[in-house]
Structures are given as C-alpha cells and as structure tokens.
Amino acid sequence: MKIDLPEEIVAIKDVARKFAERRILPIIADDYEKHVMRREIVEEMGQQGFFGCLVPEEYGGTGTGYLSAVAISEEISKVSASYGGSFICQLAGPPLTLLNYGTEEQKQRYISKIVSGKFSVLFAATEPDAGSDITAMKGTALDTGDCYLLNTTKTWITNANTADIGLVWVYTDKEKKHKGMSCFIVDLKNTKGISAKPIKTMGLTCSDVGELIFDNVEIPKENLLGEVGNGYSMLMSTLSNTRLFAASRALGVGEACIEASLKYARERIQFGKSIGDYQMIQNQLVEVFVEHEAAKLLVYQVAINKDKGINDMTELATAKYFAAEAGLKAAQTAMRIHSSYGFSLEYPIHRYLRDATAFPITEGTSNIQKMIIARNILKG
Ligand SMILES: Cc1cc2nc3c(=O)[nH]c(=O)nc-3n(C[C@H](O)[C@H](O)[C@H](O)COP(=O)(O)OP(=O)(O)OC[C@H]3O[C@@H](n4cnc5c(N)ncnc54)[C@H](O)[C@@H]3O)c2cc1C
Known part of the structure; x- marks a missing residue:
C-alpha cells in the first residue's frame, strides 16, 4: 500500500537503503555466523545523521521527526535487524530520556556524542x-x-x-x-x-x-x-519511544521476507510449474503480505501521531504487538516457502527467522503489549 511520505522522507529513506546495501549487505552473512558486531558501522550511521531525527539541532540532532526515523530504521533492518537495533539505543532510548529529564549540562555533555555515534x-x-x-x-x-x-x-x-x-x-x-x-x-x-x-x-x-x-x-x-x-516513570517514557523502533525493525525484516518469498515462489519450479501457481503457496503469501501491509500502516501512523505530539500507549502497543507478530510470521512463512534452501546457510532466510524470534520478546513481550491494550480499551 502506498504511504504518501513527504519528499524529504522519501529521500532520506533512499539514503538509508543505499547505505545498508553498500555498507552492511556485503558483510552481513559472514559476520552473522562469526557473531561480529562492527562498531564503525554504528558510527557511520551516526555520521550520516540517522540517529539524530528526534533530537533538536542544538544538541547535535536533525529534528526531522519520528516518521523519518521509522523510515530509516526500517531500511537498515531490512538488511540487518542487528544494526536496525541500534536505533533503539542510539536514537530513541537514552538520547530522548536525557533530552526529557537531563540537566542542561547532562544534555550538552552526552546527547550529541550519542546521536553522532561517537559514544555507544x-x-x-x-x-x-x-x-x-x-x-x-x-x-x-x-x-x-x-x-x-x-x-x-x-x-x-x-x-x-x-x-x-x-x-x-x-x-x-x-x-x-x-x-x-x-x-x-x-x-x-x-x-x-x-x-x-x-x-x-x-x-x-x-x-x-x-x-x-x-x-x-x-x-x-x-x-x-x-x-x-x-x-x-522515566523508564516507561523510555519504552514509549524505544518500542516504536522495535516495531519498525520488525517491519524491515517482514519486508525482506516477503520480497524473498515472492521471488522464490516465481522462480522455483515443481511438478512443472512455479510453486507460486499453487493456491496453498498463494494463501501463505497473501496472509503475510496483508499482515505486513497492515503492520506498516499501524507503525507509520503511530510515527505520524508522535510527530503531532500524540503519545498514545494503546496505539503504540497495538503497532508493536502486530508488527512483531507479523514480522515473525513472515519469517516463518519464508522458511516454509524456501523449504530446504531456506534451511541452508546459503540463503538469508535462517537469519530472518533467527532474528524475528526476538521481536515478540524485546521492548515488552507480546503478552505485555496485549495487557496494555486490554487495560486501556476496557477502561471505557
Ligand atoms: C535481544 C534482546 C535485547 C534486549 N535488550 C535489552 C536492553 O538493552 N535493556 C534492557 O533492560 N533489557 C533488554 N532486554 C530484555 C527484555 O526487555 C526482556 O527480555 C523482556 O522484557 C521480557 O522479559 P523476560 O525475557 O525476562 O521474560 P519474562 O518476563 O520472564 O516472561 C516470560 C513469559 O511470561 C510472559 N509473561 C510475563 N508476565 C506475564 C503476565 N503478567 N501475563 C501474561 N504473560 C506474562 C511473557 O510474555 C513471556 O512470554 C533484551 C532482551 C533481548 C532478547
């Protein structure tokens, strides 16, 4: 579904996609198996201004807002959910907590160094x-x-x-x-x-x-x-910001899974036809496609609302819960569609599934999101 993003956000999303494809994609398969985290990649993302979206210029940010931050983190996560996780710490968690609760001296001392990637x-x-x-x-x-x-x-x-x-x-x-x-x-x-x-x-x-x-x-x-x-209350405020980037990370991985699954369904021939011609495969693809589209609308709408100053915990929990579950299901489905090839380390599908398993856990489990939603909708 087309989301009508402002021109400058389309441009920044494009910069993030190109960065991820140039800097992360070539090394991710090997690093993933060796459990290597490259700090220089986080620093470079900081230098690109990716972590500064939520911080005003006076503290080293760009102030471009939640929508741009979600768009960037989604693109990075599409290539690597590990580096997509940097947005939780470097962009949404500590910098905003310092901004909201710190003394002027604390803000000046830490925020610009965090969002520039100098401080991890x-x-x-x-x-x-x-x-x-x-x-x-x-x-x-x-x-x-x-x-x-x-x-x-x-x-x-x-x-x-x-x-x-x-x-x-x-x-x-x-x-x-x-x-x-x-x-x-x-x-x-x-x-x-x-x-x-x-x-x-x-x-x-x-x-x-x-x-x-x-x-x-x-x-x-x-x-x-x-x-x-x-x-x-500071911790709850921190989570109210980090949670959105757990959701955008799940969106990125979901998108990668769906793209890979569609490509494979078109190309893989069994019984003389593309497997995408079989209704059971179509059903699997449609389910994850529709859920991904819905997750995207939820996550982007929460970002738009946050940019307007609306900080609604029910909306946020709804988006996080749905995007995390949709991301995991997209990865499980990609594994089924790729079958034995998905199970090999040659394809990225194992990575998507291993990463997506964490989505319903981090930044509050799915059960906890459901508890928040239930408590708020039952209040009347
Ligand atoms: C990769 C990763 C990175 C993380 N990074 C950080 C970090 O940087 N900083 C940090 O502080 N923490 C971090 N965490 C911790 C994360 O926030 C916790 O794992 C999460 O809050 C859940 O806690 P738990 O795993 O101990 O599960 P538990 O709380 O023990 O829950 C176990 C199960 O019981 C369910 N459950 C618990 N209570 C209820 C209830 N009342 N009703 C129904 N079901 C319930 C849960 O949903 C879950 O299914 C990270 C975790 C992971 C996996």
Whole structure:
C-alpha cells in the first residue's frame, strides 16, 4: 500500500537503503555466523545523521521527526535487524530520556556524542529475576552523602560489552516500590567495579548483548538523571519511544521476507510449474503480505501521531504487538516457502527467522503489549 511520505522522507529513506546495501549487505552473512558486531558501522550511521531525527539541532540532532526515523530504521533492518537495533539505543532510548529529564549540562555533555555515534550507549533495566515485572528488580543505589554506591546485576543488555555510557535503573528506596526507583548515568569505561560478559544468542548475532555486574560502583551525585524516585516513570517514557523502533525493525525484516518469498515462489519450479501457481503457496503469501501491509500502516501512523505530539500507549502497543507478530510470521512463512534452501546457510532466510524470534520478546513481550491494550480499551 502506498504511504504518501513527504519528499524529504522519501529521500532520506533512499539514503538509508543505499547505505545498508553498500555498507552492511556485503558483510552481513559472514559476520552473522562469526557473531561480529562492527562498531564503525554504528558510527557511520551516526555520521550520516540517522540517529539524530528526534533530537533538536542544538544538541547535535536533525529534528526531522519520528516518521523519518521509522523510515530509516526500517531500511537498515531490512538488511540487518542487528544494526536496525541500534536505533533503539542510539536514537530513541537514552538520547530522548536525557533530552526529557537531563540537566542542561547532562544534555550538552552526552546527547550529541550519542546521536553522532561517537559514544555507544545502553540502557539497563532488566535483571535475572526482573523481566516483564521490572519492579521486581533487586539493584540498589545507596546515597552515601558523597556519592551513590551502585550494586546490581543487569542482564540481556544491548551494548553491554561495548557501550561507553549507560542509563541504569535501580532502587534508591526499595520500600517505596516503583516510587523508589531512580536512574543513573554511568561512565562505563572510566568507572571502577563494572564487569561485563557476552550472552550467546541464536539471533541478532551482529549486536552485542550481555550481562553487566556493578559491584560497589561509586556514581557521582551529579550523575543522577531526573529526580530521585522518578525512575519508573522515566523508564516507561523510555519504552514509549524505544518500542516504536522495535516495531519498525520488525517491519524491515517482514519486508525482506516477503520480497524473498515472492521471488522464490516465481522462480522455483515443481511438478512443472512455479510453486507460486499453487493456491496453498498463494494463501501463505497473501496472509503475510496483508499482515505486513497492515503492520506498516499501524507503525507509520503511530510515527505520524508522535510527530503531532500524540503519545498514545494503546496505539503504540497495538503497532508493536502486530508488527512483531507479523514480522515473525513472515519469517516463518519464508522458511516454509524456501523449504530446504531456506534451511541452508546459503540463503538469508535462517537469519530472518533467527532474528524475528526476538521481536515478540524485546521492548515488552507480546503478552505485555496485549495487557496494555486490554487495560486501556476496557477502561471505557
Ligand atoms: C535481544 C534482546 C535485547 C534486549 N535488550 C535489552 C536492553 O538493552 N535493556 C534492557 O533492560 N533489557 C533488554 N532486554 C530484555 C527484555 O526487555 C526482556 O527480555 C523482556 O522484557 C521480557 O522479559 P523476560 O525475557 O525476562 O521474560 P519474562 O518476563 O520472564 O516472561 C516470560 C513469559 O511470561 C510472559 N509473561 C510475563 N508476565 C506475564 C503476565 N503478567 N501475563 C501474561 N504473560 C506474562 C511473557 O510474555 C513471556 O512470554 C533484551 C532482551 C533481548 C532478547
């Protein structure tokens, strides 16, 4: 379905597509098997201005908005969902949280370096026993008077082993539950007591995911982000931005799967005909095509609404849930249509499927999106 994008967004989407085809496509198959993440690619995307769409020019951004950001991240994800994931950290998560809650000094110090790709950044909320139920986290920051003493183990953190800067959520007062959670800016490269180790994953293998341990880490008082006890609402605000880019990543992979499936269905001959001539294959193709088109409309409409200042959690959860499931189904269908060839490492289909398996998990599982939608629509 044609989405009537403004000319400048069509142009920026084109730049992103060409970048992905020139810079990522030639190396992705080999790197994927070797689990190689190339930081220079993230830096180059920063230099291209891809991560600056949501940040005003005074902090090093371009301010072109959510629609352009979604369009760029979709194109990068179409070639690599691992690099498509960079938009969650470098564009939507920490930079906007700093922009919305940081002091002027914090904004000046970090935002332009993050969106330019100079600083790699992470945000760390998840712990071994606190996934969907983030309030179950055990991590604490003790106010010693001179500094905060941070103790926590964070897991499943994107950029755990490579980031320069992290936003880390812990309790400053566990008794107060979610009203006792706070967020800290951590200089990961120049602070004692921090260790990281990678987690080996079945997909997204060109991104760095790992565990981070903070053992009596001294955090300067000025590194508190926002107010003490406001961490939970800051985290919800962060997720309200990152979630859209989990959805646009799924769109990119869905599109790649459908293109590959259509091509294969036209070319593969069995019983003297293209397999695309068989109604059962047509049915499989039509289902994923229609769901992808619907996902695209949802994701783009949420971006358009966000550009108008509308930040509707039901819309966002709807788009994320639907796009993640549509992306995964498109990858599963591509595998069935390609059959044994899809199962080989010669074709990219295994990559799409391995990556898409993460879509209903990251930035809030599909069940959690359904809970948000149900809670809001039942409110009346
Ligand atoms: C590749 C990857 C990158 C990630 N990057 C980051 C990152 O950068 N920073 C970060 O903080 N975290 C990150 N995460 C963690 C991610 O946010 C969590 O995995 C996610 O929130 C789900 O938590 P969990 O995996 O512990 O599942 P759990 O919360 O343990 O859930 C297990 C299952 O139970 C279901 N479930 C849980 N509660 C309910 C309920 N009330 N009703 C119905 N069903 C329920 C879930 O939907 C799921 O199916 C990443 C994860 C992955 C896989």
